Amino acid sequence: MNLGSVFEQTISQMFGVNAMVFAMAVIGLNVHFGYTGLLNFGQIGFVAMGGYGLGMSITIFGWNPWLGLLVGLLYALLFALLLGIPTLRLRGDYLAIVTIAASEVLRILVRSTTVAEWTGGNTGLTGFADAFYELNPFTERVYEFGPFFYTGPNLFILTIGWPLVLLVTLLVWQLMRSPWGRVVKAIREDEDAARALGKNAYWYKMQALMLGGVIGGLAGILLAIANSTVQPDYFVPVQTFFMWTALILGGVGRVWSPIVGSMLFWGLLTVSDGVLRSFESEGWIPRWLMSAAQVGQIRFMLVGVVLALLMVYRPQGLFGSREEMMLDAR
Amino acid sequence: MPADIAGSPLAGVPHEPGVDKPDPILAVQGMSKSFGGLLAVDVDKVSVQRGLITALIGPNGAGKTTFFNLLTGFDEVDSGTATFDGRDVSGMSPFRLANMGMVRTFQLTKSLTRLSVIENMKLGARDQRGESFLPAFIPFFWRDQEEDIEDRAEALLERFQLSHMRDEYAGTLSGGQRKLLEMARALMAEPRLVMLDEPMAGVNPALTQSLLEHVKGLRTQGITVVFVEHNMDVVRDISDWVVVMSEGRVIFEGPPDVISQDPAVIDAYLGAHHDAPLTEEQEEKQIASAEAELAESEGENT
Numbered sequence: 001m002n003l004g005s006v007f008e009q010t011i012s013q014m015f016g017v018n019a020m021v022f023a024m025a026v027i028g029l030n031v032h033f034g035y036t037g038l039l040n041f042g043q044i045g046f047v048a049m050g051g052y053g054l055g056m057s058i059t060i061f062g063w064n065p066w067l068g069l070l071v072g073l074l075y076a077l078l079f080a081l082l083l084g085i086p087t088l089r090l091r092g093d094y095l096a097i098v099t100i101a102a103s104e105v106l107r108i109l110v111r112s113t114t115v116a117e118w119t120g121g122n123t124g125l126t127g128f129a130d131a132f133y134e135l136n137p138f139t140e141r142v143y144e145f146g147p148f149f150y151t152g153p154n155l156f157i158l159t160i161g162w163p164l165v166l167l168v169t170l171l172v173w174q175l176m177r178s179p180w181g182r183v184v185k186a187i188r189e190d191e192d193a194a195r196a197l198g199k200n201a202y203w204y205k206m207q208a209l210m211l212g213g214v215i216g217g218l219a220g221i222l223l224a225i226a227n228s229t230v231q232p233d234y235f236v237p238v239q240t241f242f243m244w245t246a247l248i249l250g251g252v253g254r255v256w257s258p259i260v261g262s263m264l265f266w267g268l269l270t271v272s273d274g275v276l277r278s279f280e281s282e283g284w285i286p287r288w289l290m291s292a293a294q295v296g297q298i299r300f301m302l303v304g305v306v307l308a309l310l311m312v313y314r315p316q317g318l319f320g321s322r323e324e325m326m327l328d329a330r
Numbered sequence: 331m332p333a334d335i336a337g338s339p340l341a342g343v344p345h346e347p348g349v350d351k352p353d354p355i356l357a358v359q360g361m362s363k364s365f366g367g368l369l370a371v372d373v374d375k376v377s378v379q380r381g382l383i384t385a386l387i388g389p390n391g392a393g394k395t396t397f398f399n400l401l402t403g404f405d406e407v408d409s410g411t412a413t414f415d416g417r418d419v420s421g422m423s424p425f426r427l428a429n430m431g432m433v434r435t436f437q438l439t440k441s442l443t444r445l446s447v448i449e450n451m452k453l454g455a456r457d458q459r460g461e462s463f464l465p466a467f468i469p470f471f472w473r474d475q476e477e478d479i480e481d482r483a484e485a486l487l488e489r490f491q492l493s494h495m496r497d498e499y500a501g502t503l504s505g506g507q508r509k510l511l512e513m514a515r516a517l518m519a520e521p522r523l524v525m526l527d528e529p530m531a532g533v534n535p536a537l538t539q540s541l542l543e544h545v546k547g548l549r550t551q552g553i554t555v556v557f558v559e560h561n562m563d564v565v566r567d568i569s570d571w572v573v574v575m576s577e578g579r580v581i582f583e584g585p586p587d588v589i590s591q592d593p594a595v596i597d598a599y600l601g602a603h604h605d606a607p608l609t610e611e612q613e614e615k616q617i618a619s620a621e622a623e624l625a626e627s628e629g630e631n632t
Contacts, residue, residue: 098373174467179452179460179476186442186453192404193440197454197519199461207463327443329503 003259005276008147013270014263017154017226020161021047021219022265026246026258027168028215034253035176036208037188039096042083045103045138046213049075050220051230052110055125065131069221076217079106080210088205093199102210104237123229132225141194157226164222165259175211184208216306246305249316268306272299338585340379340571345584345592348375354413355380355523355554356401356432361410362578363400370396372578373410378523383545383555385565385586386573389599393449394558397575402434403427403558415522429456431522437531437558439452439508443501447492450500450511451483452476454518483518490514491543506537513544517553524548526557530564542568562590574598 032038053075057068087095110119137153186194189199224230250261276295279285316325342386354377363371369434378384399405411420460472488494490510566586574582576598
């Protein structure tokens with residue numbers, strides 16, 4: 001393995017399915033935390049809801065695939081309501097606790113045998129994506145763009161997914177420069193001030209939670225179609241924290257940070273993976289320090305180191321404004 | 331200029347707690363609130379005259395801020411009713427009260443630090459079409475209104491001498507400027523009643539004068555003002571009527587020039603019993619009870 005192919009893989013990953021799904025989910029997280037100040041530690045639960053909503057309505061209920069897309073979004077919306085109604089009247093930390101717990105409860109629930117009839121238990125659901133791939137114009141197995149290559153189905157979902165990510169980014173951008181955006185940002189800064197000025201903070205927080213949740217659900221739908229399956233074990237809490245990492249890398253509360261942060265996150269993982277592997281195969285890394293089997297874990301350590309360095313030298317993230325960041329340090 | 335009581339609408343009103351006003355904008359009855367065993371507020375009856383400046387004073391811990399929070403919906407009352415402009419507003423949430431025209435400020439200013447000064451101001455405007463979720467996506471629906479709001483905000487910034495900070499983050503303002511911003515922002519909501527919680531706290535003397543002028547300006551505009559304040563010079567200078575609270579109750583009401591002569595007020599501030607020198611008998615009693623407590627706690631430890 002040479003460094004040239006590491007570079008190619010990295011670029012492929014930066015525009016790949018993982019980065020695309022993350023970018024979408026992180027836009028939702030940015031609506032929650034970056035703009036409204038809601039501490040959501042269960043974004044992966046919304047992603048799961050989107051995926052399972054799609055999968056269940058087609059595979060189990062046998063509904064129209066296009067309706068399935070709507071059901072996926074609806075599941076995420078209901079999840080937001082379920083979490084928001086009891087917690088949004090309370091202080092912010094309660095939402096954090098409830099979201100992380102609820103997303104984990106959800107994952108354990110869908111993989112349990114009790115509801116396997118509807119969720120497929122620990123094997124998840126399959127066979128719901130065919131209707132979408134019938135529309136796939138990329139019928140060849142592999143497409144090459146110079147040194148980069150994608151499989152036909154992947155290329156299909158990417159050509160739909162990335163423009164969708166862009167579209168949602170633009171919609172969120174428009175929303176956040178409207179008076180509605182001003183209200184949620186005011187709530188982020190000081191909820192009581194917003195209430196004293198006649199804004200129904202509870203309802204705005206609920207709207208933001210639903211919006212970000214539905215965007216997370218959309219990420220789940222993209223993920224489910226891209227993989228042609230939903231697997232419960234994908235939706236572990238650590239995914240939410242990877243999403244937070246991507247958000248912080250990009251810069252909290254900035255329009256482009258979810259996209260750039262997600263690309264950066266997956267790029268960093270791939271580059272460190274490739275570099276470590278090639279060093280290891282060249283014998284440059286002594287065995288007692290690291291074996292090939294450990295690369296997978298050690299690359300996450302490297303991402304952690306990068307994140308720590310970022311916090312020290314550029315705490316506002318790639319796009320954030322340092323001036324604004326400093327104002328927050330009260 | 332202290333209000334000329336002879337020409338005031340309150341000229342013939344007796345100086346006693348809970349007295350009825352000729353034209354009340356806000357009236358409270360039997361309002362109480364306790365935190366655990368502490369009865370923080372227990373107000374039988376109090377009303378606020380429309381179009382005047384009413385000061386709410388009292389020693390520390392008198393329950394002024396709690397009373398304020400109850401009136402503005404930020405704390406839930408245990409019992410009691412409130413009427414604002416003839417409508418029952420008991421238990422109404424803060425945002426509804428604000429939309430009815432009762433807008434408050436806070437003792438610790440709540441400037442929205444990571445919004446610009448002008449955005450802070452624009453937030454204050456009521457009934458914004460662009461604040462609804464779906465219309466927010468389409469500027470066509472709200473652009474005209476937004477421009478009107480911006481014009482109004484700029485005029486107010488001018489009046490409060492904050493125009494030069496228009497595009498700065500509110501977090502970069504000085505403490506006094508934040509007080510000005512908060513007051514100006516409250517005016518964006520076009521209130522009929524402004525509730526100011528310690529508007530002069532932490533403001534340097536030079537700015538105090540300008541703030542005072544702004545508060546008087548509200549009265550000229552026909553806006554009713556209720557404010558909590560510790561500084562008696564300020565109270566004497568701008569208020570038309572003073573309500574004195576102590577230990578959660580209203581103990582006196584009257585124009586500012588007579589409050590310092592009332593024995594109940596003097597007792598509340600200087601302490602009729604708390605800080606007065608103890609008699610020998612009382613002192614012995616206190617020492618005895620303290621020793622008993624000590625003995626008890628030692629007994630527990632061993």
